[in-house]
Amino acid sequence: MATTTAPGPVRPAGRPAEDGPPSRRRRRGVRRSYLPYLLLVPAALLELGIHVVPMLVGVWMSLLELTQFHIRDWSTAPFAGLDNYRVTFDLDSATGRDLLHSFWVTTAYTTLSVGLSWMLGLAAAVFLQRPFKGRALLRTLFLTPYALPVYTAVITWTFMFQRDTGLVNHALDQLGLVDGANPPFWLIGENSFVALLVVSVWRSWPFAFLCLMAGLQNVPAELYEASAIDGANFWRRLRDVTLPMLRPVNQVLLLVLFLWTFNDFNTPYVLFGGSAPRQADLISIHIYQSSFVTWNFGLGSAMSVALLLFLLVVTAGYLLVTNRRREHA
Amino acid sequence: MAVAALLTTASLAACGDSGSSSEGAAKTLSYWASNQGASIEFDKQTLQPELDKFEQQTGIKVNLEVVPWSDLLNRLLAAATSGKGPDVVNIGNTWSASLQATNALIPFDDATLARIGGKDRFVPAALAAAGAPGKPPAAVPLYSLAYALYYNKKMFADAGIAAPPATWEELVETGRKLTRAGQWGLAVEGANPAENSHHAFTFGQQWGGEWFDSAGKPTFDTPQNVAAVKRYIDLMAVDKIVNPSNAEYAQNQSVADFANRKAAMLLWQAAGSNFKAQGMSPEEWGVAPVPFPATPPPGGKKVNSMVAGINIAIFAHTENRDGALQFVKFMTSDAEQVILNKTYGSLPSVKTVSADPAFQAPEQKVLGEVLAATAAPLPQVPEESQFETLVGTAMKELFADAASGKVVTEALVKEKLGVAQQKMGS
Numbered sequence: 001m002a003t004t005t006a007p008g009p010v011r012p013a014g015r016p017a018e019d020g021p022p023s024r025r026r027r028r029g030v031r032r033s034y035l036p037y038l039l040l041v042p043a044a045l046l047e048l049g050i051h052v053v054p055m056l057v058g059v060w061m062s063l064l065e066l067t068q069f070h071i072r073d074w075s076t077a078p079f080a081g082l083d084n085y086r087v088t089f090d091l092d093s094a095t096g097r098d099l100l101h102s103f104w105v106t107t108a109y110t111t112l113s114v115g116l117s118w119m120l121g122l123a124a125a126v127f128l129q130r131p132f133k134g135r136a137l138l139r140t141l142f143l144t145p146y147a148l149p150v151y152t153a154v155i156t157w158t159f160m161f162q163r164d165t166g167l168v169n170h171a172l173d174q175l176g177l178v179d180g181a182n183p184p185f186w187l188i189g190e191n192s193f194v195a196l197l198v199v200s201v202w203r204s205w206p207f208a209f210l211c212l213m214a215g216l217q218n219v220p221a222e223l224y225e226a227s228a229i230d231g232a233n234f235w236r237r238l239r240d241v242t243l244p245m246l247r248p249v250n251q252v253l254l255l256v257l258f259l260w261t262f263n264d265f266n267t268p269y270v271l272f273g274g275s276a277p278r279q280a281d282l283i284s285i286h287i288y289q290s291s292f293v294t295w296n297f298g299l300g301s302a303m304s305v306a307l308l309l310f311l312l313v314v315t316a317g318y319l320l321v322t323n324r325r326r327e328h329a
Numbered sequence: 330m331a332v333a334a335l336l337t338t339a340s341l342a343a344c345g346d347s348g349s350s351s352e353g354a355a356k357t358l359s360y361w362a363s364n365q366g367a368s369i370e371f372d373k374q375t376l377q378p379e380l381d382k383f384e385q386q387t388g389i390k391v392n393l394e395v396v397p398w399s400d401l402l403n404r405l406l407a408a409a410t411s412g413k414g415p416d417v418v419n420i421g422n423t424w425s426a427s428l429q430a431t432n433a434l435i436p437f438d439d440a441t442l443a444r445i446g447g448k449d450r451f452v453p454a455a456l457a458a459a460g461a462p463g464k465p466p467a468a469v470p471l472y473s474l475a476y477a478l479y480y481n482k483k484m485f486a487d488a489g490i491a492a493p494p495a496t497w498e499e500l501v502e503t504g505r506k507l508t509r510a511g512q513w514g515l516a517v518e519g520a521n522p523a524e525n526s527h528h529a530f531t532f533g534q535q536w537g538g539e540w541f542d543s544a545g546k547p548t549f550d551t552p553q554n555v556a557a558v559k560r561y562i563d564l565m566a567v568d569k570i571v572n573p574s575n576a577e578y579a580q581n582q583s584v585a586d587f588a589n590r591k592a593a594m595l596l597w598q599a600a601g602s603n604f605k606a607q608g609m610s611p612e613e614w615g616v617a618p619v620p621f622p623a624t625p626p627p628g629g630k631k632v633n634s635m636v637a638g639i640n641i642a643i644f645a646h647t648e649n650r651d652g653a654l655q656f657v658k659f660m661t662s663d664a665e666q667v668i669l670n671k672t673y674g675s676l677p678s679v680k681t682v683s684a685d686p687a688f689q690a691p692e693q694k695v696l697g698e699v700l701a702a703t704a705a706p707l708p709q710v711p712e713e714s715q716f717e718t719l720v721g722t723a724m725k726e727l728f729a730d731a732a733s734g735k736v737v738t739e740a741l742v743k744e745k746l747g748v749a750q751q752k753m754g755s
Contacts, residue, residue: 068430068711071410094751163574187577188520188729273399273579275522275722277729292403293718294752295427 055308062301071297084302095290099303101278102286106262109193109282113200114257118250120201121208126242129216139213146206154270157199161186161271187272192280199267204257215249216242251322258318259311283307358652359392361404363419363639365472365673367606369395375672383659389652391417398523402714408644409433416647417656420468421523422458422638423707423717429460429467430711434642435650436465445469445658446679455678458636458706468640470678471660472670474598475699476531476634477692478617484512484593485615493617497560500594500620504570507593514570516583516592519728522721528596529720530635530707532557535621537628540716541708549720549750553628555743558724560622562742566731576725576732587614598637601692602674616692618699634699636706638678676700712753719749 062084064070070077090096124142128135145153160167169183178184186195223241232240243250265284268276275293276285287307291300360380366372372395380391394415396404402424408414409431420428428434435441437459442448448456455470478500480493488507494500504514518524533540538553548554565571572592575583581603587595588607596619604614619633641660643653659665666677671687676697682688688697707713723745731737 068427071406072412072431072433094748098748098752163577164572185574185577185729185732188725189733273520275520275718275725278726289718292406294715295406 058301058308059305061297062305064298066296066298066301068295071295077298080298084298085306087299088302088306095299098281099283099286099290102281102283105193105279105281106283109197109200109280110258110261112197113204113261114254116197116201117205117208117257118254120205121210121212124205124209125212125216126238128213142209143206145202146210150203150266151270153203154199154267157195157202158187158271161195163187188277190279192272192277196268196271196280196282199271200261200264203267204261208253208257211249211253212246215246219245255315255318259315262311263307356388356652357390357392358417358647358649358656359394359415360656361401361415361418362393362395363401363421364395364397365639365675367603369397371606375669379660379665379668383656386659387652387655389649389655391656412646414644414646416644416649416653418642418644419471420640420642422455422468422470422636422640424714425459425467425640426461426709427711427714428642429464433645434467435645435647436460436467437469438465441465441654442469444654445661450661450679450681452678452680452683452700454636454700454704454706455638458638458709459640461709461711468642469657469661470638471641472639472673472675473678473696473700474637474639474675475696475704476527476596476598476619476637477695477699478619479587479595479597479600479604480615480617481587481590481593482613482615484590493615494620495617496623497620498623501564501568501570504564504568504594508570511591513572513586513592515564515594515596516578516586517564517571517575517596517728518578518581518583519565519571519576519732520579520725522725523717524721525724525728526717526721527635527637527707528561529554529558529724531619531633532561534630534632534705536560536626537630539708540720541710541712545710545712547712547716547750547753549716549753550743550746553626554746555739556626558720558727558746559737559739559742562724562727562731562737565728566737573732576728599674599692599696601690602672616695618695618703630705631703632705634704636700636704638675715753719752720746723749 061074063080063082064074064077065080065083066074066077087093087095088099091100128139128142159165163169163183163185166186168186169178172178173180173183184191186192219242223245224237227237227241263284264282265288268280268282268285269288272280272285275289276282283303287300287303290303291297362372362376364372366375373393376393376395380393384390398421401419401421404414405418405420405424405428408418409428412433429436437445439448451470452473455473456466459466459468459470478493484507485491485493485503488503490503490506494503500515507514517528530540533554536553536557538551538557539548540554542548565573565575572586575586583592583595584597584600584603585607586592587597587600588604588609601611601614601616605611621631621633622629625631641657643650643657647653660669661679663679663682666679667682667685667687670677674692676688676693677683677685683697688694708716710716727737727742727745730741
């Protein structure tokens with residue numbers, strides 16, 4: 001969805017195009033102009049089969065009254081027109097209200113999770129920029145959450161968040177931060193949002209760290225030296241050297257983190273066992289509940305299409321704004 | 330190079346296509362069993378010798394997969410949608426009418442029933458929970474279960490309590506006596522929607538409520554249902570005989586709490602084999618019917634359990650219908666009914682073996698009496714599985730409120746049930 005690059009004909013650099021007789025040159029030119037497209041064919045076919053076709057099927061499903069009575073033979077499902085969308089956006093109905101609530105929860109969750117992950121990733125990348133003893137070890141350690149399988153990791157978190165027997169409450173109790181006789185819940189009620197956020201940031205900040213660390217390799221040391229000679233302190237160097245040099249990395253990183261987090265299904269599904277508390281009712285889980293659990297696939301598809309359109313608009317708007325800013329810069 | 334890439338893509342696509350389950354041969358069947366024992370592994374070890382017997386008798390090999398409850402309904406739904414999947418499946422009997430509506434299961438009309446030994450073999454109440462009334466059943470009963478009240482005999486004796494409670498008022502009083510540091514009167518599975526909805530049904534019956542009217546329309550937020558659900562939640566919210574932590578229980582932690590002497594009472598189906606697996610000896614616990622209100626509310630019914638159980642069904646997409654019917658006949662035969670139900674602590678679904686000594690233990694006697702006299706099937710309507718999810722989830726939220734000290738009022742219960750009902754309509 002976010003791929004925007006479509007390379008045109010490639011001209012090899014550093015090699016004069018004039019060598020060889022004219023006819024051969026032209027043939028090679030034709031071959032060269034086809035080659036990139038040929039190379040893109042497998043990717044395009046897979047993209048079509050894995051993303052585009054299912055999306056179109058989803059759009060079709062959203063126009064049907066596809067319930068348990070019709071899932072075995074879709075051709076029997078009555079055409080519903082825009083009825084599913086009407087229910088989705090009807091804020092007077094419980095379904096529409098809950099979807100809107102879920103949308104706000106997801107927006108808050110995504111903003112906080114992406115923001116915190118990015119800040120943690122940047123801090124770690126900057127502090128690990130200069131060589132020191134144990135740097136390799138710290139790098140490896142920081143990347144561990146990213147390398148762990150999602151399900152296993154989140155199941156471990158559910159154990160840690162349990163009220164009576166969980167490690168989190170035990171540790172907080174030892175530190176005197178909670179009342180040991182009446183410890184807080186993490187998997188239900190108000191705190192479930194915090195629990196979800198913690199797991200999400202824990203999982204995604206190593207990715208931000210990895211990207212920013214790679215980006216920092218490309219910042220020439222001379223820039224720092226020059227700014228140090230000019231008397232710039234740490235914050236000044238961060239603001240005027242590091243961040244501008246990281247802009248291309250940040251542009252992609254923030255977009256990818258946003259899309260992953262907004263669509264995140266695994267974390268809440270494993271953490272809350274399929275029925276998330278209202279305070280942590282992310283949109284992906286909400287759509288799952290509205291289709292698989294209540295067997296109303298038409299309605300679920302309508303919600304999915306709405307989500308898809310929203311993410312498309314946000315992505316396009318983001319790319320437009322950031323690209324324009326880069327051109328102006 | 331591009332051609333090579335294309336070829337790779339084509340072969341990858343071909344690999345993706347070859348995953349269908351249609352062996353075509355009449356000599357194999359695939360079977361999804363539900364998880365009945367303490368673990369998936371236990372079930373495999375229990376079922377495999379029986380499947381080997383079936384292969385010896387008929388030459389048909391059965392490929393077994395034991396599916397955990399958390400996945401079973403989704404897997405069935407996927408199989409029903411795609412027309413690809415196993416030949417024979419176990420289903421929770423409360424889903425019968427919902428799955429029947431998909432037409433993905435073969436109907437057991439009289440002729441089909443005759444091929445597996447006839448309609449009269451089966452316990453009528455169990456067969457009634459295998460599909461909507463007036464239609465041929467979508468499955469046949471395999472294991473029968475009912476809810477009972479399990480109690481810790483030693484804790485009762487220590488507190489000077491002579492007999493298990495027969496009314497909710499007595500249960501609350503007993504629970505209060507048994508609630509002290511590190512020990513609670515009752516354990517509940519507060520974050521498990523299916524468990525919650527089963528109790529909603531039973532309490533609803535006792536308080537004179539119905540979850541669906543005669544036309545099959547949901548009637549969730551009637552005063553009777555509100556009072557019934559509130560009575561159940563109040564065991565934690567008002568009576569304080571349930572540990573607030575139970576509000577986050579969804580992985581059978583309440584059974585573990587009972588087996589580990591953290592709770593004195595538990596409402597569960599055939600829990601005995603599970604207690605044993607967790608190291609609690611059969612002498613330690615007793616079993617009694619689920620209580621009733623001391624004075625029945627107007628319209629209240631004498632029901633203290635749903636007709637619980639597991640049904641066995643055949644997918645209409647099977648290419649080996651004869652083999653599948655032979656297998657269902659085998660699983661519901663007298664010999665297999667005794668062996669399997671004895672292992673799982675459940676009751677046979679056929680009348681012919683109910684007198685077998687295997688089912689005369691105190692636990693099975695109580696379950697049998699409840700099933701025979703005071704159990705009722707959950708509403709056999711296509712929307713039943715939605716009822717379990719929506720009402721069960723609403724109750725999960727109510728437990729969460731109660732656990733965090735919020736006052737659970739009738740208005741709040743009514744609001745939550747009302748929202749659940751609205752979602753049924755959309």
